[in-house]
Amino acid sequence: MTKDTAGDIFPSLEKYGQPENGTKGNDLENSEKNMEENKKSKAYDPKAVEDRLYQTWLEKKYFHGDENGTRPTYAIVIPPPNVTDILHLGHGLNNTIQDILMRFHRMRGFDAVWMPGADHAGIATQVVVEKQLVKEGTTRRELGRDKFVERTRAWAFRNKEYILGQLKRIGCSCDWERTRFTIDDGLSNAVKEVFIALYNKDLIYRGNRIVNWCPSCQTSLSDDEVEHVDQDGKLWYIKYKLKGEDTYLMVATTRPETMLGDTGLAVNPKDKRYKKFVGKTVILPILEREIPIVADSYVDMEFGTGVVKVTPAHDPNDFEIGQRHELEQINILNNDGTLNANAGKFKGLDRYEARKKLVAELETKGQLEKVDKYDLSVGTCYRCHNAVEPYLSEQWFVRMQALAKPAVEAVKKGDLRFHPDYWSKTYLHWMENIRDWCISRQLWWGHRIPVYYCEDCGEVMVAADKPAKCVKCESESLRQDEDVLDTWFSSWLWPFSVFGWPEKTKMLERFYPTKVLATAPEIIFLWVARMVMAGYEFMGGLPFNDVYIHGIVRDASGTKMSKSLGNGIDPIEIIDKHGADALRISLVLATPDGQDPWITRNTFEGGRNFVNKLYQASRFVMMRLKDDQRFDTGQAPEDDLILVDRWILSRLEQTVKEVDKCVGEFRLNAAAKELYSFTWNDFCSWYIELIKPDSPEEPIREGSMKVAIYVLDNIIRLLHPFIPFVTEEINGNLGQYLTNRRETLTFGPWPEASDKFADEKLDASFASIQAVVNAVRSVRAEMNVPPGKRSDLHIRITDKKLGKLLEEYQIYFRSLAKINELHIGDKIKKPGLSASAVISGAEIFIPLEGLIDVEQERGRLQKELGGLKEQLERLSKKLANADFLKNAPKDVIEKDRARKVDIEERVEKLNNNLEQLMGW
């Protein structure tokens, strides 16, 4: 993408306060920056890796599903991105999630297929192309239908290619050879097939109904394509004079201009105030039309004046009242929202302009009683955000109730599961109150409705292809319905149409139903629910069993990221800067399960750092190998293991289990955090540091080296679904040292969960070593010991086992604790000028001749003592409570007792050490 385009998409880059790289600042700053850049040369460089690896994956067809295979299958269909939308971070998240699931299952041995594609996005695309035409000084009507569609198609295909390219950069492991487009021929066949089938079952009908009309897009919309926006509105009170009487009825309305289409007034039959007027007529102000007063129980006596003006052609409720009382339907609007001839002198005015003039006229005539403030919610078009008008017109509808039944059952029986589960309530609520679906659109871009009308006898024929002649009168003069179908009418078939339905393909046979659908909550109704219905209706079963609902990406202020708001970030921008792995892991780490992530550009630094950390760890491990060394990572090493080896192996086991569990529950954020912490803290900060010899010249113990390689090999496999590139790169580098080298991580194997190394005692032992190291580090830092300076360490032991343990493992933590000489024993005396720390079972002394600040040391010890005393007090109280001792489980009591003893001991030691300080 060129700079210019990027600028177009992100007009508000400035807002983030981040100047373009290195373009600002003076020379000095720049030269400093360059020095920094040079130092950073050791950092992992995704640019040198990602494109190369992705190309290899494609060449080797790793992502191509086998239609003749025998392994268990795992399929996902992509929520096809709209061709109008260059992918933003929301898509980045959505597709990362899917790719993680795909790679995870591919590694576990599934024949995994991820079907990619794009959505032709009827209204959205047409709106974009029409805007282009306006800029060029023409219109679609001038261009003509065929040319317009041709042009739109070209534009859509171009965008589609760009979008699919974005997905590739993200690293998505889609089966690209099977890419589909919701408007390609195959899908077109599916759409026709479905329309005809539903029509023949009387589930599709044509009707003259009130629909949502967008005067800007000039098409009808389904109820679900209307977004309601709260607005400060007004309530106008208008007097309707009774015919032949000197009295009037007062009517309240929020849309006064619709009175031009009024064909009656309605009151509640039980309303005593108005009973006497029912059956009489009033004179409609301005147009002076005589209209009847009817009684209808729809009218709420409490609201407004209790009298409702009835406009059957411009309000769904009025439409029904009108039908019940056989009132005339008068349409006062043109397609573009201006008033038509029925509006008399207001003809040609925009509806809002007409409202102003009409209200003014009512006022001068004294027919406007008053105007109240009134908040109302206005329906707006989900594509152009202009107010929609209820509008009477002839449209095609799908009867939904019967289709919804099995889709409701599926959730109730637990066959279809939402993650998080609470979304199933939203789904059920909608399904149980489902209304018919208006599927015809007055657009040109889309699947044309497969209906033909005989120009001579008016016969309606539903057919995939144009019939030769009328089935009734044999006339050859046939005309196809002008309208196209709602975009979602092709999207709802996606889970099976991508596999070739209505053809009986091998792919369909093998990969349908798919396993999981991942999407944001906004399209549960528009898409997810309808796919479920279509699955049952046409395939006889669910299209997927699990629906993974993830959060919507928001910016730093919590605003939803979108192209139109200009706060979007192109994933490509992030990938160019930090790499796809950084993008992916950052998104997953930032997205709490079931909640919306708040993301800024620096969110991605965390992921980048992690990717680099992993890469550096791999460098360290391999650096310490000789060229001719070979390892087998097929199984965990079992011989020649020391405590720290067993500990990391047991932590690895736990991590595998935890990750399996989290992924199985669709908690990718939790899984990623687990891996992040295991890799960084356990493996890098503790294990690697512990196996580092006391001095750089000494070699690493061979048994530990084997473990390090084994754990690293497992880490890259565990992380591969999340960060496929860097892990694959490390796999390649590591391969030369392995006898069980693998060409790719794509097919695993996924680490197996086991309990081989689980050992509570070992965990406790390791924890004591950590405690010693932490205590020493803390003392040294607070006493301002220069980090480079090693110091002696005296450990006075009260727990013999601990003494043995520290004795045995001292060579491993000597370097971590910066130890010069180490003295361990139960009779160790505190060296004269030394800082001290107390841990369970031991006292630690660090001689600090010339370094120690007695006041500071005293403060440090006192602070610690304070904390311990507080704890002790709480514990003592608890253990003195008879109810606690009576009711609490034994192990809880025992644990607290042991803790009390331990703390008491530590308090005593601290007191002693403090006392000794007094002498100085």
Place this chain on the structure above:
RNA sequence: GGGCAGUUAGCUCAGCUGGUUAGAGCACCUGCCUUACACGCAGGGGGUCACUGGUUCAAAUCCAGUACUGCCCACCA
């Protein structure tokens, strides 16, 4: 009007079936280019877990209510 989420450190969030000294990342402060990594290392400060009641020996965790925030649905003219 109805429904669904959420309210824990300055920010974004963990804390599952009640017993932890309430955690992490980022930000902040201090010291460090130490045998892979300054995209780093080590240390540190910071929270009466929204509020009010209740259950319990014990509540951030369970129950009820209140307040606030966000989202969704709805045909009150």
